[in-house]
Amino acid sequence: xxxxxxxxxxxxxxxxxxxxxxxxxxxxxxxxxxxxxxxxxxxxxxxxxxxxxxxxxxxxxxxxxxxxxxxxxxxxxxxxxxxxxxxxxxxxxxxxxxxxxxxxxxxxxxxxxxxxxxxxxxxxxxxxxxxxxxxxxxxxxxxxxxxxxxxxxxxxxxxxxxxxxxxxxxxxxxxxxxxxxxxxxxxxxxxxxxxxxxxxxxxxxxxxx
Numbered sequence: 616x617x618x619x620x621x622x623x624x625x626x627x628x629x630x631x632x633x634x635x636x637x638x639x640x641x642x643x644x645x646x647x648x649x650x651x652x653x654x655x656x657x658x659x660x661x662x663x664x665x666x667x668x669x670x671x672x673x674x675x676x677x678x679x680x681x682x683x684x685x686x687x688x689x690x691x692x693x694x695x696x697x698x699x700x701x702x703x704x705x706x707x708x709x710x711x712x713x714x715x716x717x718x719x720x721x722x723x724x725x726x727x728x729x730x731x732x733x734x735x736x737x738x739x740x741x742x743x744x745x746x747x748x749x750x751x752x753x754x755x756x757x758x759x760x761x762x763x764x765x766x767x768x769x770x771x772x773x774x775x776x777x778x779x780x781x782x783x784x785x786x787x788x789x790x791x792x793x794x795x796x797x798x799x800x801x802x803x804x805x806x807x808x809x810x811x812x813x814x815x816x817x818x819x820x821x822x823x824x
Contacts, residue, residue, distance in 0.1 A: 646726035654694025
């Protein structure tokens with residue numbers, strides 16, 4: 616069984632993907648982490664995330680980088696959004712994601728183009744979203760908990776900027792697949808969102824289209 620979980624930043628898609636993987640006993644891949652690694656490697660190489668050649672060179676990042684806590688930093692998320700607009704970068708990372716999705720037994724993948732590009736044949740697809748204001752509140756709370764000094768206004772502006780880049784890029788933009796369930800988590804807590812996602816996948820698997 617392949618489950619695709621797409622959505623904008625801070626929508627809760629990562630939490631939901633990991634919960635689905637645990638519930639159904641499937642491996643999970645946060646595809647955004649790959650782009651974060653490319654963005655961070657670009658910075659380590661003193662390159663420009665907006666330069667396609669610099670970003671493509673960073674796709675050769677060592678696997679060990681995926682375990683670096685720096686990939687979870689807010690600034691790294693911004694770099695990931697910037698390098699992901701380059702078609703060359705997306706092509707370089709495409710096969711790695713496709714192979715993960717198509718492994719024996721299936722998998723859960725979360726990202727922005729899983730249901731439309733990476734695994735359009737997925738057995739169940741979810742598009743997880745929430746208002747920009749709510750997503751900014753969540754991200755701001757996370758940053759405060761980690762002791763990061765940043766204002767809510769800056770976080771909200773970054774959310775809007777990322778949304779614009781993700782939905783506006785020419786190659787594999789963020790959009791909801793026609794057969795994806797829309798799960799708006801704006802007014803949901805973590806447990807309610809996970810329960811809704813599990814119920815949908817179970818129903819989808821029981822009655823495939």
